Amino acid sequence: MKLDINGKVREVDAAPEMPLLWVLRDVVGLTGTKFGCGMAQCGACTVHVDGKPVRACVTTAGSVATKKITTIEGLSNDGQHPVQRAWAEADVVQCGYCQSGQIMSAVALLDKNPEPTDSDIDAAMAGNICRCGTYVRVREAIHLASKLKRGGK
Amino acid sequence: MSTSRRGFLKVAAGSAAGLAISFYVPSTARAVPEQAKPLPQPNAFLRIGKDNTVTVVLAHSEMGQGIWTGLAMLIAEELEADWSKVKSTHAPAAPIYGHPAMGMQMTGGSTSTWAEFERYRQVGAMAKDMLVRAAAARWKVPATSIKVENGVLSSGKHKATFGELAEDAMKLEPPKTVKLKDPKAWKLIGKPTKRLDTPEKITGQAQFGMDVQFPGLHTAVVARPPAFGAKLGKFDASAALKVPGVVKVVSTGTGVAVVAKHFWAAKLGRDKLVIEWTPPEGGGADTNKLMAEWRTLSQKPGATVLEHGKVGDALASAKKKHDVYFEFPYLAHAPMEPLNCTVKIDGDKCEIWTGTQFQTMDQMVASKILGTSPDKVTINTLFLGGGFGRRATPTSDFVAEAVIVAKAAGLPVKTVWTREDDIRGGYYRPAYVHHVQVGVDDKGMPAAWDHVVVGQSIAAGTMLEAFIVKNGIDGTSVEGLPENPYFDKNLARRITLHSPRTAIPVLWWRSVGATHIAFAMECMIDELAHAAGKDPLDYRLALLAKEPRHANVLKTCAEKAGWGTPPAVGRARGLALHESFGSIVAECVEISVENKQVRVHSVTAAVDCGTAVNPLGVEAQVQSSIAFGLTAALYGKLTLVGGQVQQSNFHDYQIVRMHEMPKVSVHIIPSKARMGGIGEPATAPIAPAVANAVFALTKQRLRTLPLRLA
Numbered sequence: 001m002k003l004d005i006n007g008k009v010r011e012v013d014a015a016p017e018m019p020l021l022w023v024l025r026d027v028v029g030l031t032g033t034k035f036g037c038g039m040a041q042c043g044a045c046t047v048h049v050d051g052k053p054v055r056a057c058v059t060t061a062g063s064v065a066t067k068k069i070t071t072i073e074g075l076s077n078d079g080q081h082p083v084q085r086a087w088a089e090a091d092v093v094q095c096g097y098c099q100s101g102q103i104m105s106a107v108a109l110l111d112k113n114p115e116p117t118d119s120d121i122d123a124a125m126a127g128n129i130c131r132c133g134t135y136v137r138v139r140e141a142i143h144l145a146s147k148l149k150r151g152g153k
Numbered sequence: 154m155s156t157s158r159r160g161f162l163k164v165a166a167g168s169a170a171g172l173a174i175s176f177y178v179p180s181t182a183r184a185v186p187e188q189a190k191p192l193p194q195p196n197a198f199l200r201i202g203k204d205n206t207v208t209v210v211l212a213h214s215e216m217g218q219g220i221w222t223g224l225a226m227l228i229a230e231e232l233e234a235d236w237s238k239v240k241s242t243h244a245p246a247a248p249i250y251g252h253p254a255m256g257m258q259m260t261g262g263s264t265s266t267w268a269e270f271e272r273y274r275q276v277g278a279m280a281k282d283m284l285v286r287a288a289a290a291r292w293k294v295p296a297t298s299i300k301v302e303n304g305v306l307s308s309g310k311h312k313a314t315f316g317e318l319a320e321d322a323m324k325l326e327p328p329k330t331v332k333l334k335d336p337k338a339w340k341l342i343g344k345p346t347k348r349l350d351t352p353e354k355i356t357g358q359a360q361f362g363m364d365v366q367f368p369g370l371h372t373a374v375v376a377r378p379p380a381f382g383a384k385l386g387k388f389d390a391s392a393a394l395k396v397p398g399v400v401k402v403v404s405t406g407t408g409v410a411v412v413a414k415h416f417w418a419a420k421l422g423r424d425k426l427v428i429e430w431t432p433p434e435g436g437g438a439d440t441n442k443l444m445a446e447w448r449t450l451s452q453k454p455g456a457t458v459l460e461h462g463k464v465g466d467a468l469a470s471a472k473k474k475h476d477v478y479f480e481f482p483y484l485a486h487a488p489m490e491p492l493n494c495t496v497k498i499d500g501d502k503c504e505i506w507t508g509t510q511f512q513t514m515d516q517m518v519a520s521k522i523l524g525t526s527p528d529k530v531t532i533n534t535l536f537l538g539g540g541f542g543r544r545a546t547p548t549s550d551f552v553a554e555a556v557i558v559a560k561a562a563g564l565p566v567k568t569v570w571t572r573e574d575d576i577r578g579g580y581y582r583p584a585y586v587h588h589v590q591v592g593v594d595d596k597g598m599p600a601a602w603d604h605v606v607v608g609q610s611i612a613a614g615t616m617l618e619a620f621i622v623k624n625g626i627d628g629t630s631v632e633g634l635p636e637n638p639y640f641d642k643n644l645a646r647r648i649t650l651h652s653p654r655t656a657i658p659v660l661w662w663r664s665v666g667a668t669h670i671a672f673a674m675e676c677m678i679d680e681l682a683h684a685a686g687k688d689p690l691d692y693r694l695a696l697l698a699k700e701p702r703h704a705n706v707l708k709t710c711a712e713k714a715g716w717g718t719p720p721a722v723g724r725a726r727g728l729a730l731h732e733s734f735g736s737i738v739a740e741c742v743e744i745s746v747e748n749k750q751v752r753v754h755s756v757t758a759a760v761d762c763g764t765a766v767n768p769l770g771v772e773a774q775v776q777s778s779i780a781f782g783l784t785a786a787l788y789g790k791l792t793l794v795g796g797q798v799q800q801s802n803f804h805d806y807q808i809v810r811m812h813e814m815p816k817v818s819v820h821i822i823p824s825k826a827r828m829g830g831i832g833e834p835a836t837a838p839i840a841p842a843v844a845n846a847v848f849a850l851t852k853q854r855l856r857t858l859p860l861r862l863a
Binding site: 087094 | 215216217218219347348350351352353354355356357358359360361363364366372397414415416417487488489490491536537538539540541569571572769773776777778779780781783802803804808809810811812814816817
């Protein structure tokens with residue numbers, strides 16, 4: 001099976017019904033996408049498929065074989081995506097385990113809605129659990145990223 | 154020198170592209186910190202590379218609390234390092250990294266910053282002294298003429314970076330004494346400082362235990378007993394072995410491990426196992442029955458924790474008596490990173506990679522299983538995807554199991570727990586019943602206080618029992634109660650404890666005893682205030698007349714929250730105060746109730762933790778603790794039937810999400826008090842603050858967690 005991951009088409013040795021999460025982590029070796037629940041409840045495994053956020057733990061690899069998959073590793077070459085810069089500026093992370101998923105959800109939100117309100121953020125981010133409770137700073141960082149993006153920075 | 158120390162130094166020398174240089178290697182590298190408190194061995198805690206990087210070696214695990222940054226700040230402060238060149242790394246497991254207060258190498262109890270405040274600053278000061286002497290010798294100038302600033306030493310026309318002098322400095326004897334900076338001269342300590350672990354955590358590069366990979370590593374998923382007390386009988390692995398990718402199926406003694414090329418195959422293989430489990434004797438634990446039994450038990454006093462005066466007489470002669478029960482369920486920690494542990498066994502040596510809070514214990518437990526000595530067990534601590542106490546088990550349960558699987562399989566193995574395994578795997582915050590009888594005088598102030606606590610001991614039956622259980626009392630079951638600041642020293646009072654045993658494994662859970670003690674105390678005090686017709690703030694302040702530090706925290710919180718001004722229409726406020734882990738936190742919430750569901754709009758927190766080393770980190774920990782405590786207040790509850798946990802994943806063990814997170818404002822009170830912890834103390838006040846606000850809004854006094862409105 002061929003998968004287009006972070007702009008690179010790779011031949012992967014995996015059954016099409018295997019969840020994308022485990023193909024990414026255990027077959028391709030991209031471990032930035034995290035396992036948290038296995039049932040699309042926590043969002044730690046959020047990746048983009050054709051630019052839309054999906055939960056990789058319940059998405060079979062076969063279903064995305066012809067699509068463009070982006071993981072946290074493919075978001076930027078240097079960690080300087082506006083959302084990543086905003087995350088650093090707002091000092092968001094704690095344990096960090098859920099943060100790949102939080103960032104991928106936030107990027108998808110801002111791509112669709114460049115100037116989200118608090119309730120837009122609530123709706124878009126409610127699927128991403130953070131047990132450390134970084135929510136206050138996640139919200140702050142999304143507003144900041146919105147400014148950075150709109151300012152063309 | 155032990156094997157692990159040698160291994161460490163080898164690794165140290167080989168890292169940072171061969172540039173890192175260890176400081177002087179003393180022959181006493183294994184000295185235990187408590188021995189007459191000698192100065193630390195700087196080489197074990199600090200490395201300076203030729204490229205000027207300053208690498209701080211952490212005796213504690215980074216699990217979100219920010220120790221990666223906090224301890225580095227302590228060294229950098231005294232060293233006068235260039236902060237942009239400072240990085241951190243986890244220490245290996247070795248006696249030299251023993252906790253200065255606890256002895257063993259561990260992270261927990263909100264202790265790391267205060268316990269290391271001296272040692273890490275001393276290391277920085279010692280290294281600076283060695284660099285200065287190296288520069289003085291090279292330049293042939295007096296040491297006193299040398300200035301050190303931002304990673305550069307200078308004297309007149311001479312100038313050199315740390316990296317240029319590190320090799321000379323490492324050859325010098327460490328100083329016998331050092332003088333630490335006057336707090337007034339601090340440049341980093343006390344300044345909001347951004348985390349050092351951000352770059353790797355926002356790019357997916359951070360390595361958690363779950364992310365360990367190397368050629369030949371297999372993944373195991375283990376079938377564990379479905380109920381506490383159930384025993385493994387016969388099993389049939391033939392279908393599991395047919396799953397493509399499954400390599401082996403082995404017994405762990407208590408369960409069955411499916412070892413495969415990757416997680417997914419191991420998980421599918423486990424689904425195909427046919428296992429006969431012997432059900433628990435006596436039918437297994439049932440939480441409804443346990444709580445009913447414990448309510449009955451709480452009507453009689455237990456083992457005496459504290460007795461002052463004649464509480465029975467004082468209750469009988471009181472003007473009015475309050476007689477109430479508080480109830481708390483079992484709770485899972487549910488860190489975002491499910492438990493996992495990687496083990497590679499090589500002859501009598503064993504290497505472990507995991508996120509752990511208890512390195513020394515893990516080393517001991519692993520060595521016992523393998524019949525080797527602890528120094529043959531290398532522990533590589535990876536980032537913890539949350540700990541909250543779950544990765545500090547006196548049995549090292551998740552490490553022990555991985556060692557057993559790797560040994561049985563004869564392969565390097567990473568055990569991975571599913572979320573269901575994690576929620577159902579035990580080691581919970583114990584359930585508790587409190588029975589509280591308070592007699593009040595004619596002004597409504599407490600005149601008698603009889604408090605019975607019922608709940609399992611965390612330490613009983615573990616290796617830590619001897620250290621924690623004194624005179625039959627597990628201090629963690631009642632911490633914060635006997636010394637509660639609301640108790641006047643003359644108050645007739647009695648505190649007793651029942652510690653029933655069950656088959657349910659229990660453990661410390663972020664803020665431990667405070668999770669229930671603070672709720673019972675703060676809700677009780679609030680109830681007494683309302684019964685006396687007094688403002689809850691004024692009533693508390695009257696009781697805290699001799700506790701100025703507590704009163705100050707409470708007053709600051711109330712003032713910042715606008716206590717006394719009307720809240721928004723349809724909303725009410727609630728207050729709570731609690732001291733734990735040496736820090737005092739007050740929280741004031743503003744809530745509304747919609748469809749019987751509590752919504753917390755804002756939390757105002759005031760904190761006195763002594764010196765706040767990194768105020769930005771303190772603020773983060775208060776926000777974090779509030780979220781953690783709010784989950785327990787609104788949702789947290791595990792129930793068991795037949796010894797089996799009924800919840801399994803985040804759909805039925807809910808966690809507060811973005812749309813439920815209140816606005817949080819944190820006020821750090823400038824304080825010269827002895828430094829306390831900050832990872833936990835803000836957890837406990839949130840639930841009682843919310844319950845007290847619910848009463849203010851609805852007149853419903855909720856005494857059971859999670860909060861459920863009628």
